[in-house]
Amino acid sequence: MTSAIKFAYLTRLGDTALILSQRLSELCGKGPALEEDMALANTALDLLGQARLWLSYAGEIEGAGRGEDDLAYLRGDREFHSVLLVEQPNGNYADTIMRQLYFDTWHCLALTHLAKSADPRIAEIAVKSNKEATYHLRRSSDLIVRLGDGTEESHALVQTAADALWPYTGELFVGDSVDAEMVSHGEGFDPASLKDEWLRYLAEAFGHATLRLPAADAWMHKGGKQGLHSEHLSYLLAEMQVLHRAHPGAAW
Amino acid sequence: MARDWPLWEVFIRSQHGLAHKHVGSLHAPDAEMAMNNARDVYTRRNEGVSIWVVPSSSIVASSPADKEAFFEPANTKVYRHPTFYPMPEEVKHI
Numbered sequence: 001m002t003s004a005i006k007f008a009y010l011t012r013l014g015d016t017a018l019i020l021s022q023r024l025s026e027l028c029g030k031g032p033a034l035e036e037d038m039a040l041a042n043t044a045l046d047l048l049g050q051a052r053l054w055l056s057y058a059g060e061i062e063g064a065g066r067g068e069d070d071l072a073y074l075r076g077d078r079e080f081h082s083v084l085l086v087e088q089p090n091g092n093y094a095d096t097i098m099r100q101l102y103f104d105t106w107h108c109l110a111l112t113h114l115a116k117s118a119d120p121r122i123a124e125i126a127v128k129s130n131k132e133a134t135y136h137l138r139r140s141s142d143l144i145v146r147l148g149d150g151t152e153e154s155h156a157l158v159q160t161a162a163d164a165l166w167p168y169t170g171e172l173f174v175g176d177s178v179d180a181e182m183v184s185h186g187e188g189f190d191p192a193s194l195k196d197e198w199l200r201y202l203a204e205a206f207g208h209a210t211l212r213l214p215a216a217d218a219w220m221h222k223g224g225k226q227g228l229h230s231e232h233l234s235y236l237l238a239e240m241q242v243l244h245r246a247h248p249g250a251a252w
Numbered sequence: 253m254a255r256d257w258p259l260w261e262v263f264i265r266s267q268h269g270l271a272h273k274h275v276g277s278l279h280a281p282d283a284e285m286a287m288n289n290a291r292d293v294y295t296r297r298n299e300g301v302s303i304w305v306v307p308s309s310s311i312v313a314s315s316p317a318d319k320e321a322f323f324e325p326a327n328t329k330v331y332r333h334p335t336f337y338p339m340p341e342e343v344k345h346i
Binding site (some may be wrong): 038039 | 257278279280284285288289292293296302
């Protein structure tokens with residue numbers, strides 16, 4: 001397996017965590033309640049920690065002298081391999097938490113599979129991250145049930161969010177040659193193999209939340225993992241990277 | 253909204269402790285969210301391994317006005333303290 005393949009695989013995981021962390025960080029100080037604000041910030045920090053682990057490893061694999069900071073702050077949007085779902089804007093709280101639920105459900109399944117990776121470093125990162133992801137899923141599931149089976153207003157907002165974000169979820173389950181290569185070495189998993197379990201979990205959560213699950217065979221966006229992003233990512237990166245780019249090499 | 257959420261008191265038992273200690277309070281609509289919020293707000297720095305959340309309205313507190321009658325009499329009863337014989341190491345935490 002070439003280092004380029006593994007680098008791509010690791011940056012998909014690291015970039016996805018990093019971009020979602022950045023989105024959640026935007027809400028720091030702006031949460032609907034003090035306790036929610038802390039929970040969002042905690043989640044953002046957990047994801048940032050995971051991103052650091054994935055990207056540090058990616059840099060080592062690449063062997064070109066790029067560390068986690070270089071990868072996080074000096075790549076352009078075409079070089080980011082995060083999934084499209086995580087760069088979607090925060091919107092209102094229903095949008096934020098629905099994005100989180102769609103992601104957390106997938107994330108727990110993915111990390112459970114990666115914990116069995118033949119690459120011990122990948123397995124180690126996955127095991128640690130899954131403890132955090134399990135809690136994130138508990139929180140987002142609970143909130144979606146509360147908001148969905150809540151007032152008329154919250155129910156409407158959550159259903160709208162569920163429908164609006166649905167086309168960005170398909171990408172999570174579409175594999176390509178990078179995934180295939182990782183699977184053949186026992187180091188990765190086949191994305192499609194997660195879909196049934198993901199749908200089953202969401203069907204149950206949506207049931208409790210009195211929400212309608214969108215059609216599983218709906219048209220889906222794709223391209224994030226290949227570096228083709230929606231218009232949101234470059235604005236997000238501009239904000240995330242401006243300090244580092246303005247003061248290269250700066251440290252605390 | 254958050255204005256209507258009742259207040260809860262949070263008690264945490266640390267890894268090396270034997271008793272839950274009061275660490276603060278928070279607002280939550282019900283027990284499940286109170287537990288999650290307590291975990292998020294009060295265990296960020298590895299403070300503990302067990303959480304109790306109690307609605308503040310369930311707590312009955314002694315009145316400061318009763319301080320004298322409640323607590324002063326115990327100050328001068330040294331015979332109630334088991335300090336007149338040595339405790340063996342082995343039974344320190346009975």
